[in-house]
Structure formats: structure tokens, C-alpha cells
Amino acid sequence: xxxxxxxxxxxxxxxxxxxxxxxxxxxxxxxxxxxxxxxxxxxxxxxxxxxxxxxxxxxxxxxxxxxxxxxxxxxxxxxxxxxxxxxxxxxxxxxxxxxxxxxxxxxxxxxxxxxxxxxxxxxxxxxxxxxxxxxxxxxxxxxxxxxxxxxxxxxxxxxxxxxxxxxxxxxxxxxxxxxxxxxxxxxxxxxxxxxxxxxxxxxxxxxxxxxxxxxxxxxxxxxxxxxxxxxxx
Numbered sequence: 001x002x003x004x005x006x007x008x009x010x011x012x013x014x015x016x017x018x019x020x021x022x023x024x025x026x027x028x029x030x031x032x033x034x035x036x037x038x039x040x041x042x043x044x045x046x047x048x049x050x051x052x053x054x055x056x057x058x059x060x061x062x063x064x065x066x067x068x069x070x071x072x073x074x075x076x077x078x079x080x081x082x083x084x085x086x087x088x089x090x091x092x093x094x095x096x097x098x099x100x101x102x103x104x105x106x107x108x109x110x111x112x113x114x115x116x117x118x119x120x121x122x123x124x125x126x127x128x129x130x131x132x133x134x135x136x137x138x139x140x141x142x143x144x145x146x147x148x149x150x151x152x153x154x155x156x157x158x159x160x161x162x163x164x165x166x167x168x169x170x171x172x173x174x175x176x177x178x179x180x181x182x183x184x185x186x187x188x189x190x191x192x193x194x195x196x197x198x199x200x201x202x203x204x205x206x207x208x209x210x211x212x213x214x215x216x217x218x219x220x221x222x223x224x225x226x227x228x229x230x231x232x233x
Contacts, residue, residue: 003059013086016040017163019079020062020093022071028095028204033060033206035100039096043082044093047075073171073178078114080166090179091158094203097121097158101198105160108194115165115191117185119158140180140223147227148187152195155223165191177222181229188231 010024018036019145022029022044029044036042044057045065054064067078080088087109097119141152157179169185171178186193 002121013233014110015085016087016089016102017079017085018042018085018089018091018102019076019083020044020091020097020099021047021075021079022049022053022057022093023075024049024051024053025093026053026056026206028093029053029056029062031061031095031204032091032093032099033057033062035098036128037100037103040089042099043079045075045079045082049073064232069174069213071174072176073174073181076178077171077174080163080171083163084161085196087160088163088166090157092203094156095167096201096203097198101158102160105158105196109160109162113192114194116161116186116193118154118193118195119156119233120152120154120195121158122197124199124201126202135158140227143224143227144180144183148184150183150187150193152183152193154195155183156198156200161186169174173222173226175222176224181226184229185232186228 018040020032020042033042042062043065044054044062045067046054046057047067048070055068057064065078065082067075076090087106089106091097091099091102101119108114108117137155140155144155145151166182167181169189171181171185173181183193
């Protein structure tokens with residue numbers, strides 16, 4: 001079994017699950033989990049941590065999902081499939097983004113004003129967003145525009161949508177292309193996609209993807225493969 005979930009509570013019609021992909025984020029977890037809005041459930045998806053992240057998350061009251069396949073997309077999708085709430089949000093678990101900022105995102109989806117709401121990262125302080133990571137993101141945004149017509153300026157990880165609609169997208173990428181595939185398939189399905197500015201702070205700990213040029217461009221290659229997919233019928 002790839003994903004293991006501990007005891008999910010029954011979800012109400014207004015419930016929200018927040019998926020937090022996690023790989024060695026013990027230093028960031030206390031702050032991140034303290035910022036989860038009241039009444040929402042944190043789903044920390046442990047993707048092979050060796051620093052005690054999973055035990056710490058449980059101690060702090062989060063629901064922990066264990067995903068044995070390594071990869072950002074694998075962790076995100078394990079959280080999505082483990083979710084039970086009508087609304088699902090995604091947020092990095094490194095303290096670079098504040099989960100509390102998701103409240104208006106969910107409100108917009110719930111009101112029927114958008115189907116997928118994304119956060120456009122606005123760097124706060126030195127080191128929040130390295131130049132090579134920004135360059136890669138800009139290149140992907142341009143390719144996304146050519147592929148879908150969406151005029152987005154960021155492909156950030158802070159996002160919200162309805163759970164059943166997300167599952168219906170049948171996302172298959174299990175690496176760095178997962179967030180982009182979500183947007184591409186949403187566009188192909190005619191979703192209303194909106195974007196709002198959010199503060200982006202220096203992360204706690206080392207980045208697993210954008211901390212190096214090599215990691216960034218590996219992610220760009222993953223995402224380029226997603227962009228080459230033919231639109232789904």
C-alpha cells in the first residue's frame with residue numbers, strides 16, 4: 001500500500017482539508033500547523049522524512065498520511081485521495097507560505113466564483129525566491145499561456161478547489177509536474193482559474209527542488225512533458 005491514513009473524521013459539507021506534502025520539515029511544522037484555520041484539517045503527507053516530521057505532526061494534531069513513493073506529485077496526490085472534505089487546499093510545508101491565506105480562496109470556490117484558485121507568490125525578504133527559480137517559473141507561465149490561453153503569472157503551490165472535481169481531472173504526474181498538470185487539465189476542462197497575490201517568505205530548511213539550478217531545471221523538464229500532453233477529450 002502506497003498511502004496510509006490515520007483515522008479521518010467524518011467531513012461536513014463545509015469542511016476543508018489542507019494537503020501538506022512533507023519531506024524533513026520538522027523545523028517548519030509547528031508554525032505551519034499553527035496557521036491552519038480553525039475547523040480545517042491538516043493532512044501532512046510524509047514522503048520519507050528522517051527527522052521525525054511524521055511523529056511531530058501527529059503530536060501537533062495533524063492527520064498523517066504516509067506516501068512511500070518519492071516525489072512531490074506522489075505526496076500531493078496521496079493527500080488528495082486521503083481527503084474527505086468537499087474542499088481541498090494545497091500548501092507547501094516549509095513555512096514559506098501561510099495556510100491561513102487560503103480562507104478567501106475557499107470562500108471564492110464555495111461561492112461559485114472560481115473552480116481553482118491559485119496564489120501568486122510575492123517574495124518577502126532576501127532569499128525568498130532565488131533568481132533561477134523565478135526564471136524557471138516565468139518560462140513555464142509563458143508556455144502555459146501558449147498551451148491553454150490562461151494568463152497566469154505563477155504556478156505556485158498555494159491553491160484551493162473542490163475535492164470531487166480535482167479527482168475527476170485524473171492527474172497522473174507524480175513528480176514536479178503535478179501542480180502544472182492540475183492547471184492544464186483544469187483549463188482543458190473549462191474551469192475558471194483565478195490568481196491572487198500572496199506573500200512568499202524564505203523557507204525553513206533546504207529546498208528539495210528549487211534550491212539549485214539542477215533541481216529547478218529538472219522540474220522544468222518534468223513540467224515541459226506535461227505541457228506536451230494533448231488536450232483530453
